[in-house]
Amino acid sequence: MREEIEKRIEDIxxxxxxxxxxxxxxxxxGLKPPDMAEIITALDMGVGLAFFKSIDLDLSAEIxxxxxxxxxxxxxxxxxxxxxxxxxNKMVSDNAADTINLIPSEKIPLVLEKLNRExxxxxxxxxxxxxxxxxxxxxxxxxxxxxxxxxxxxxxFVRAEVETVKNIQNLYxxxxxxxxxxxxxxxxxxxxxxxxxxxxxxxxxxxxxxxEMDQEEVAxxxxxxxxxxxxxxxxxxxxxxxxxxxxxxxxxxxxANEDISRMAGTGDEEFWARxxxxxxxxxxxxxxxxxxxxxxxxxxxxxxxxxxETVLSLAFFVPVITAMGGxxxxxxxTIVVRELATGAFNPSETARKIFRELKVSxxxxxxxxxxxxxxxxxxLRDYRLATLLGLCLFCVVSWATIVGTLVPLLxxxxxxxxxxxxxxxxxxxxxxxxxxxxxxxxxxxxKWFAGG
Amino acid sequence: MREEIEKRIEDIxxxxxxxxxxxxxxxxxGLKPPDMAEIITALDMGVGLAFFKSIDLDLSAEIxxxxxxxxxxxxxxxxxxxxxxxxxNKMVSDNAADTINLIPSEKIPLVLEKLNRExxxxxxxxxxxxxxxxxxxxxxxxxxxxxxxxxxxxxxFVRAEVETVKNIQNLYxxxxxxxxxxxxxxxxxxxxxxxxxxxxxxxxxxxxxxxEMDQEEVAxxxxxxxxxxxxxxxxxxxxxxxxxxxxxxxxxxxxANEDISRMAGTGDEEFWARxxxxxxxxxxxxxxxxxxxxxxxxxxxxxxxxxxETVLSLAFFVPVITAMGGxxxxxxxTIVVRELATGAFNPSETARKIFRELKVSxxxxxxxxxxxxxxxxxxLRDYRLATLLGLCLFCVVSWATIVGTLVPLLxxxxxxxxxxxxxxxxxxxxxxxxxxxxxxxxxxxxKWFAGG
Numbered sequence: 001m002r003e004e005i006e007k008r009i010e011d012i013x014x015x016x017x018x019x020x021x022x023x024x025x026x027x028x029x030g031l032k033p034p035d036m037a038e039i040i041t042a043l044d045m046g047v048g049l050a051f052f053k054s055i056d057l058d059l060s061a062e063i064x065x066x067x068x069x070x071x072x073x074x075x076x077x078x079x080x081x082x083x084x085x086x087x088x089n090k091m092v093s094d095n096a097a098d099t100i101n102l103i104p105s106e107k108i109p110l111v112l113e114k115l116n117r118e119x120x121x122x123x124x125x126x127x128x129x130x131x132x133x134x135x136x137x138x139x140x141x142x143x144x145x146x147x148x149x150x151x152x153x154x155x156x157f158v159r160a161e162v163e164t165v166k167n168i169q170n171l172y173x174x175x176x177x178x179x180x181x182x183x184x185x186x187x188x189x190x191x192x193x194x195x196x197x198x199x200x201x202x203x204x205x206x207x208x209x210x211x212e213m214d215q216e217e218v219a220x221x222x223x224x225x226x227x228x229x230x231x232x233x234x235x236x237x238x239x240x241x242x243x244x245x246x247x248x249x250x251x252x253x254x255x256a257n258e259d260i261s262r263m264a265g266t267g268d269e270e271f272w273a274r275x276x277x278x279x280x281x282x283x284x285x286x287x288x289x290x291x292x293x294x295x296x297x298x299x300x301x302x303x304x305x306x307x308x309e310t311v312l313s314l315a316f317f318v319p320v321i322t323a324m325g326g327x328x329x330x331x332x333x334t335i336v337v338r339e340l341a342t343g344a345f346n347p348s349e350t351a352r353k354i355f356r357e358l359k360v361s362x363x364x365x366x367x368x369x370x371x372x373x374x375x376x377x378x379x380l381r382d383y384r385l386a387t388l389l390g391l392c393l394f395c396v397v398s399w400a401t402i403v404g405t406l407v408p409l410l411x412x413x414x415x416x417x418x419x420x421x422x423x424x425x426x427x428x429x430x431x432x433x434x435x436x437x438x439x440x441x442x443x444x445x446x447k448w449f450a451g452g
Numbered sequence: 453m454r455e456e457i458e459k460r461i462e463d464i465x466x467x468x469x470x471x472x473x474x475x476x477x478x479x480x481x482g483l484k485p486p487d488m489a490e491i492i493t494a495l496d497m498g499v500g501l502a503f504f505k506s507i508d509l510d511l512s513a514e515i516x517x518x519x520x521x522x523x524x525x526x527x528x529x530x531x532x533x534x535x536x537x538x539x540x541n542k543m544v545s546d547n548a549a550d551t552i553n554l555i556p557s558e559k560i561p562l563v564l565e566k567l568n569r570e571x572x573x574x575x576x577x578x579x580x581x582x583x584x585x586x587x588x589x590x591x592x593x594x595x596x597x598x599x600x601x602x603x604x605x606x607x608x609f610v611r612a613e614v615e616t617v618k619n620i621q622n623l624y625x626x627x628x629x630x631x632x633x634x635x636x637x638x639x640x641x642x643x644x645x646x647x648x649x650x651x652x653x654x655x656x657x658x659x660x661x662x663x664e665m666d667q668e669e670v671a672x673x674x675x676x677x678x679x680x681x682x683x684x685x686x687x688x689x690x691x692x693x694x695x696x697x698x699x700x701x702x703x704x705x706x707x708a709n710e711d712i713s714r715m716a717g718t719g720d721e722e723f724w725a726r727x728x729x730x731x732x733x734x735x736x737x738x739x740x741x742x743x744x745x746x747x748x749x750x751x752x753x754x755x756x757x758x759x760x761e762t763v764l765s766l767a768f769f770v771p772v773i774t775a776m777g778g779x780x781x782x783x784x785x786t787i788v789v790r791e792l793a794t795g796a797f798n799p800s801e802t803a804r805k806i807f808r809e810l811k812v813s814x815x816x817x818x819x820x821x822x823x824x825x826x827x828x829x830x831x832l833r834d835y836r837l838a839t840l841l842g843l844c845l846f847c848v849v850s851w852a853t854i855v856g857t858l859v860p861l862l863x864x865x866x867x868x869x870x871x872x873x874x875x876x877x878x879x880x881x882x883x884x885x886x887x888x889x890x891x892x893x894x895x896x897x898x899k900w901f902a903g904g
Contacts, residue, residue, distance in 0.1 A: 010800055034676045042798055066676075159643050167680065168639045169621060186639045187620045191611045223705065224486045224518075226698035228619065228680060245697050246678035252701060253675065256708030257790065263715050264786035264874070265779055271787070276811035283783050284816050290779045291820055294772030295827055301768040308764060315760065315767040316753040319883060320746030322771055327717055327742045327876050331735050334716035335723070338709065346494055348462055359728035364736050368743055375747055422716070424779050431771060 009035055013042040016051055028055075033062040041068045049078055061090030064099065069272035076103045085114035088123070092166070094139040094247065097126035134218050135211040137251065138232040138241035143171045145198055147181055152194035154184065167246075172231055172239055173202045180208060180231050180239040208233050211240050218243060219251045220343030259341055262419035263334065265290070286424050293428025297322070297435055304439040307446050313380065314442050317389055318435060324368065324393060325400040325434040326427035332357055332404030333426060337418045340408065350409065357405045358398070365397035388445065392438045399437075400430050461487055465494040468503055480507075485514040493520045501530055513542030516551065521724035528555045537566035540575070544618070546591040546699065549578035586670050587663040589703065590684040590693035595623045597650055599633055604646035606636065619698075624683055624691055625654045632660060632683050632691040660685050663692050670695060671703045672795030711793055714871035715786065717742070738876050745880025749774070749887055756891040759898055765832065766894050769841055770887060776820065776845060777852040777886040778879035784809055784856030785874045792860065792870050802861065809857045810850070817849035840897065844890045851889075852882050 012027060028036060040048045052060060052075065064072065064087055076084060088096045103111060122140045129135025143161055145154050154171055170183040182202035192201045208231040209218050222245060229244045261270045267282035308315050339345035373390030377383060407426060408418035464479060480488060492500040504512060504527065516524065516539055528536060540548045552575065555563060574592045581587025595613055597606050606623055622635040634654035644653045660683040661670050674697060681696045713722045719734035760767050791797035825842030829835060859878060860870035
């Protein structure tokens, strides 16, 4: 079944790509909007856009929100403001706001002025919230009922509204001022007595989130309490919208992609940019930083020129020291960064975690230092160099562990994304300090080394 | 509200930790099972276990499945088989099976023989599926109705069963043989005429997954189609269970953690192991691999001893070449690895992606090579060394890009986790080849360099 669909997507994309096609709705029969979005993504920009334009408005308004971000941006650059406004009018409020956020900024007013009056208010209200906040990901469409109506009336209300709201799981109960009180799951409408008032049967012990809460925090709440949807309220407790779990899945995936792109030393564009120039731009700042780090290492090595001329073998082990420092630093920082990002980090355990990392580094540093000692003794038959290298490696491992654990915590404290600590910046820093430490000690004991 | 709960969790954990506590249910009032799990995780093993044992069985069966994996494993080692069986009896089938999978293997038969007879069959059936398959994450509890009953009867059925199944969103419709036909969303029970048969109103155009499908693939389907739950069927289409989106969130987070731990060069235990010894064990294989890679680099450098003795400055730029090769390789491999893991990779685009990476590397390699050329000219006033370094960097960047893109694709083809390509293995490999390339060319042109 699944393979069939994948196969069909491939075939259709191939057909369109070859230029040998007639745009006909039949060809898409049985496929859902996300499948069509996949076809469009697989096509070249021009063909994809022509295909998209050939689809009727209702369907294309469903396809657009599930397009790749990079493709969506390209389309919004090309499409007329009128066409975009027609599309946006057909979307639910959160998708509409997300779409407007992708439009090139000079075009936004042109689109906004062409929206329906009623949509306009909902969408502009959403645009005012930070894109990464609960307000930025919530939808305004939800079924709201007053606390003093009966279950029977609530059922009538659901019947009347079932076409306007997707995924109806809960009714949201408010008081006269619009303050959120609780929910009535749809299944309870069936099992409760229709004469009862909703505030007699509503579930009050449920999670709600403030409209300004960061989306990562919202995601952590969904994940912790296994939620399907959550009410969004303002500072006074007034109900503003709801967030559903399908949007949270996007947040969790984006968050993981963000962590991963930082670790890889590249921008978030990595996951949606399509043009080589954009990708190159996303990656180059990190590479330039790493290049200057490397040049810094070269300068440090130049500073130890005399020692290296005396004992050239010292230079051979520079890659060992730098590689191990970098690897150990990334191991230690990654777990901290990830726990901070997913909300799993418990501040009361900070000291315990640092202490634990220290123990790990003593264990591994001891083992690695010993291995290096033995290898150097066997290979070069030089006990002095072996001792120096074994001890240095032990120190570098311990020290990179501590730096790797502390730096993300400090960055987090001063509100800088701790994920930066897992990228090339920290490893470059570790490299330079590792070389200074290693050759510094070697230079101090140089006479002893040179066999004096 | 949220902060209050966090604060209370901290206070209670602190109270228990201090030893100055009386186990009383009141202290936990207003907290939900995931909050209590958080308290237990923040406590030392002994105190946490004593606390857990003091909680009544119904509640502790809700807490256990949301405990940290590391804590859960520790508890299962300590608890009597009888106690574990009592807990497992109270859990829904998928949590029960997950719990049994964490029990030390010698203890599993002791627990299984103490289970209720009816639970036993459901759980053993689940245990037979691969833990990472749809069967491994599905629950057996769901509301199944025959296709020829009326909506009215279906409503009666929901009323009778509402206590036994959580999160009722859909009824699952089957034929006489138990073959899955479609779903009836609960909200449709309200809006449809009670006289109609369910097969007249059921939704047939919905996603279902085979019981053997890999959980990552299931997660990709949830994410693509914005699903809340999905029916799981066997090869003949028989309905076996359902997977709900809360379990999919766990899959997505685990998957991201797995990618991230591979990139960091550590085992998956990183995210749940609590003892330093276990963490050290998870990390050491990667470090030993990197250490031998570093020793390999040292040997390669030793092989170029003569060249380095002639022009010592060559050695200073080894860290530049290795660091840049590593960084570029990780950038290119990460995106491929991530797309493969999340199902976003479209095989028909392979050639286009490789070609795009090549363009990116030409752009960035050219820029980085030029920067290095200029810096070396200014710093060392050595045009020859600058030319060598600029060209070598350009080549290493291009080459690391191609290797970084192709290696994960090849690993994937031969069914090895492509995420291994983002860890220390690839960077170590890049390091050694980068050094050979750089010093190899330098040696060929050595006379020219040495100013001959």
